[in-house]
Amino acid sequence: MSINKDQIEGTLKDLGGQVQQEAGKLLDNQQQQVDGLKNQIEGKLQKKVGDLKEALGDLKDASKD
DSSP, X not given: OOOOHHHHHHHHHHHHHHHHHHHHHXXXXXXXXXXXXXXXXXXXXXXXXXXXXXXXXXXXXXXHO
């Protein structure tokens, strides 16, 4: 089991979005909150794509045996 680029980048984007959303709350900036939420969603989707790529790679490797 390995971690791929999409999983790492997706997780980082999600975390960054959480920070951005919280900063928007502290600064009472709705646009910042929305942008943070958008980044979280994009990050979660990118991580899921990475998870799917890893699962497909594992299936491919298993079929070689």
